[in-house]
Amino acid sequence: MAKNKIHEVVKYPDPVLAKPGAPVTVFDAKLKTLVDEMFESMYAAQGIGLAAPQISISQRLTVIDCSFKKNPEEKIVLINPEIIDREGKQVEEEGCLSLPDIREKVQRAAWVKVKAQNVDGEWFEVEGEELLARAMQHEIDHLDGILFIDRLSRLKRDLVLRKIKKMQKNGEW
Numbered sequence: 154m155a156k157n158k159i160h161e162v163v164k165y166p167d168p169v170l171a172k173p174g175a176p177v178t179v180f181d182a183k184l185k186t187l188v189d190e191m192f193e194s195m196y197a198a199q200g201i202g203l204a205a206p207q208i209s210i211s212q213r214l215t216v217i218d219c220s221f222k223k224n225p226e227e228k229i230v231l232i233n234p235e236i237i238d239r240e241g242k243q244v245e246e247e248g249c250l251s252l253p254d255i256r257e258k259v260q261r262a263a264w265v266k267v268k269a270q271n272v273d274g275e276w277f278e279v280e281g282e283e284l285l286a287r288a289m290q291h292e293i294d295h296l297d298g299i300l301f302i303d304r305l306s307r308l309k310r311d312l313v314l315r316k317i318k319k320m321q322k323n324g325e326w
């Protein structure tokens with residue numbers, strides 16, 4: 154069996170991260186391979202969520218595994234996902250593979266219900282709270298061209314952007 158490709162995760166300010174992804178319309182073997190590659194790329198980058206735009210593929214597709222390989226049942230593939238219900242709020246620290254070393258508290262819904270398609274194109278619903286709710290909201294944001302720093306206050310966001318500029322200057326980004 155051919156080894157799956159590990160895709161490079163692009164960093165802010167790559168323009169692909171700010172662009173809404175196109176809907177996935179073809180559910181074929183290529184898509185299944187891409188999903189496998191996304192899980193492997195996510196694990197290689199030590200993440201629990203990865204959206205296709207983060208590997209320069211501007212499509213509405215994301216993978217999540219809050220257990221980080223421990224529980225296969227927690228592997229979630231969301232294709233063309235939509236948040237159809239949300240409740241409550243949670244404020245926790247968040248990070249992103251496209252924003253290495255940046256961690257800030259972000260307000261999210263405490264619980265969400267998401268409607269999405271699987272790799273075969275079948276629609277299903279998934280509910281999650283706490284970390285899973287946060288991960289789904291974060292990843293679906295990526296599909297709309299939104300990063301978690303866009304959810305911070307203007308002041309906090311400016312501070313983060315200044316930090317990134319400094320790291321870029323020092324060759325650390």
Ligand SMILES: [Zn+2]
Nearest residue numbers: 248249250251
């Ligand atoms: Zn992210």
